[in-house]
Amino acid sequence: MKILSKYPVLIVLFTVIVLFIFFQCKNDKHAPINQDLSVVKSEIAKTNALFEKQISELLLLVSDNAEEKTIQQKFEDLRITYKKMEWAVEYFLPNSARFINGPALPEIEMDEHTELEPEGLQVLEELFYPYTPQNKNEAVRFLKKLTNKSNTIKVNFQAISVSRDQVFDAVRQEIFRISSLGISGFDTPVSGTFLREMPYSLESVKLTLQQISTQQPQDKVLKNINTAIDSAITVLRKNTDRDRFDYVNFIPAHLNTISSLLLEFKKQENIPDIEVTSALSKNAATFFSKNAFNPNAFVPGKEFAFSDEKAALGKKLFNDNILSNSNNRSCATCHIPEKAFTDGLAKSMSLENAELHRNAPSLNYAGFQHGQFWDMRKDDLEGQSSDVISNKEEMHGDLNLILGKINRDTKYLPEFKKIYKTSKAETWQLQNVLASYIRSLAKFNSNFDEYMRGNRSAMTESQKRGFNLFVGKGQCALCHFIPLFNGTVPPNFKKTEQEVLGTAVNGDNKMFDQDLGRGKFHELVEALQHSFKTPTLRNISKTAPYMHNGGYKTLKEVMNFYNKGGGKGFGFKVENQTLSDTPLQLTDKETDEIIDFMHALDDQ
Template sequence: MKIFSKYPVLFAVFTAAVLFILFQCKTDKHQPINEDLGTVKNEISKTNTAFEKQINELMALVSRNADEKAIQTKFEELRITYKKMEWAVEYFLPNSARFINGPALPEIEMDEHTELEPEGLQVLEELFYPYTPENKDEAVRYLKKLINKSNTIKTNFQAITISKDQIFDAARQEIFRISSLGISGFDTPVSGTFLKEMPYSLEAVQLTLQQISTEKSKEKALKDINSAIGAAVNVLKKNTDRNTFDYVNFIPGHLNKITSLLLEFKKQEAIPDIEVTSALSKSAATFFSKNAFNPNAFVPGKEFAFSDEKAALGKKLFNDKILSNNNTRSCATCHIPEKAFTDGLAKSMSLENAELLRNTPSLNYAGFQHGQFWDMRKDDLEGQSSDVISNKEEMHGDLNIILGKINQNPDYLPEFKKIYRTSKAETWQLQNVLASYIRSLAKFNSNFDEYMRGNRSAMTENQKQGFNLFVGKAQCALCHFIPLFNGTVPPNFKKTEQEVLGTAVNGNNQSFDQDLGRGKFHQTVEALQHSFKTPTLRNISKTAPYMHNGGYKTLKEIMNFYNKGGGKGFGFKVENQTLSDTPLQLSDQEMDLVIDFMGALNDR
């Protein structure tokens, strides 16, 4: 707003109007604002007006002690209205979106070691399902906060300029959001109304594309998109039961089809790419396309960008004992390829053959996480590699000494010179080549991937049933997000989540494991005590034993732990447990089916 400081105080009363006009006339660097894009903003404004009206109506119901059913019905209407503008709010106002429809968990400010109170629709959901009059004051307080967020939407969309490429990008992200968070019920964990809401999200995208389309696509891609969304909506309206919905056919048969058609729409409308590095490639037709994910979205800087040459050099060093103090251990000693780069032991072993604190994590797909090690103490793979090398119990290496050896080695020095165009290898370069090799370990070639790419014979019938349980009744996809199956939150993939499960010492679930996890580094933040990174489930059947402590020998023990409601389900006092303590009521056969599906996540 500093550009408007030149206006005299005399005209302050007209500031809001002047700002509105100036922003509307401003030229976007991608594509200029036009009448159709103004229509998009008007639709967002209209929806937000309805959103605020419904908040006030819900507040009135709560204030006069209406019955639970009336409150829940109005709340579901409110959620549906938000879904109609979710595509825009999530894209243009992500910080606000977190407090409108984010998880009912504290937002952690890591640098300040503080927690921000959760608020928004998911917090209200917990108050309304079930609803008791004792929740009235709290509900009113959160509804007032929600009105403030609605005002934020109003103010910002009056001021900002939006372009056609941004609108398309936002609409595309919404379909991918539906394909991961939406399809799992991520934002309705208590009520489970997500299948009822999804048609409104899809139709909002459909309307938005219609508003920005021209004659170039109306009888081509847009027509096909309208047909595909219509077909998806028809399926959703026929079955809204999360436990019996056919996810395994709906994703490839409908959602993947829509995201593929979006690229054709983009091509026909000649819409340019947004010039921002993102985890999901702008050219990816679906979540499951080959090379859909860009590892460079997870590197600490441009100079760390992935290349095959770096990965090849990193592989040599990964398997070379030159990185350890006494030349007796390489990275591959504890990260064995046949075991999905784990070691098969309950806990890692030190150089002196003593048991360390935690289980060796898999390196497969580690490149798609913001946070390394179980406790996430390093932000990226570059930091992870140096931490392990210099750890006196693991490799006890000295980076300066190692670099001295590399710079005198005729096999390594020329390669470093060629890649980095420097006279000698440097510390960050050593870290980078090792990290690049680890980034290359994500193959995305499992039977599940093949099935989602159209090969309907790639998974067995049991595995298909297992996937439907995984997403539905077992609720695994609430934390292990499709398609990475880790805790990196789609569709932006800018944050990796940690969870508090209430993990026991072992699969007998008799005593609580006292490891503070990430909480060790944030001791004043209650929400992080005993929290651990959510790892990928890709190749999970190769990485036994399980959990951060290696205390669970089999996937059946893991499924039993989740089925009972985690640590709380076994009577542990874990006040900050993020895993729902409500038993899943999975039968023994159903647990076996989920395990069978997880076998389809093994790379070939």
């Protein structure tokens, strides 16, 4: 006691230090790691410096009239360098990325009804494959533009700060980008060099994870990721032929393995989720995990968030004639569950039993699109439902009158009150419950999904060959993106694409269909004339006839149209056709196998 009383200050100080260490250690499990990420930014800067140097070298080759093969080889080197920093540019500078490696199609400013000239690597690819002296001036012009974009990367990454959770999220997105856009050759549609590029994207993921890891390289989780990436790279380097690559085994055996291991890495490293609503769940191990997709990423606001209660109420109303003016038609009249919520007709019938202008689209997976109807005239399902109800040819309903009936209905009103905590049903609530029901129709339980989840007997050998053709020789996945198989672009799923196919009136392909599609609402935008939303292929075997006009009776007719190169392939003058007019050269057997695969996309 004497000793303690003699040194009271020291004792107090000692106690404070012990307690500080105790609580600091206790909190370490949840505290963010104060790690210097300058090494990550330094690697991006180094890669971008090489990118800029290679642009200059390519510019010199073009200016000096070098041979085609020399120019193509230098261009392929340039693309590989971009792939090494793609994960960072796509995530932190998405607007710039669109003009560095986006599709060689105009960027549409919808509000201004204008087109922005495409530029970047895909535009250059079209100029270099094949390359002729006539392309020289344009190649020089676009290479100079690309130099400016490289400078944008440099300036921005000098200025912005990057966090550990952001870097991990970006790397994870890169794996999903590889698993969808990369594996289909989306950004090398002409040269088809994507299988040679993918190893470099994977190497960059491997390096970046090592840079943000707090563990040693021999740590089990990091070691497993490195082994999985090395294994994938080995397979990729053995076969770079897009028409013969084994996609159906590579995705589940390698890419799904890597994305699953990333979640283990995240858990071990205590990396928090990015607080942003995204279409792909933060806890989805793969693209094909159950409940991988979040429908709330496609709703117009938080109050419209999906719930099972909303969907159940929406289902009742969907099947109730109360929504039509004459009480003799419901939504289910034209969207029949057994036909994947289509009606089986070439064109739906009006209230007066006359043909409408277009085919009834499937409502399955419609919740995972930005743009409803074939012409995408409504942004979301809420807008879509009210448009149909009020259309005088379809249901001729009056939302105010309908709400009056609902608010007097002892069956419906209590449910609206319970869900929305309001005294009566309102217009937006009616729209929301109908939209919620449609959002519930995405089941993700097809044989293809089961196969990708590990059940290797879920698809037949013919269907497996069909998938390989679908991704490879058939180039179907360039527009129908894995895993939604619609035009919503992964891995962010923030945009749904439209395409100009040059569709004919019917499967005879003798007369061009004059429907302007999305162009009707954007008359000054040439790129949108005769354009239509890319729908999902899930449950496609149940939704005949096909195309926006219902003119193609069978999937065989549809495949024949694509095989010949779309409208241009049949001699139609479609200057803005986005579908490649190069014939696919698919045999009858190969066509049948692709169709067989599409049957594997049917929900069970």
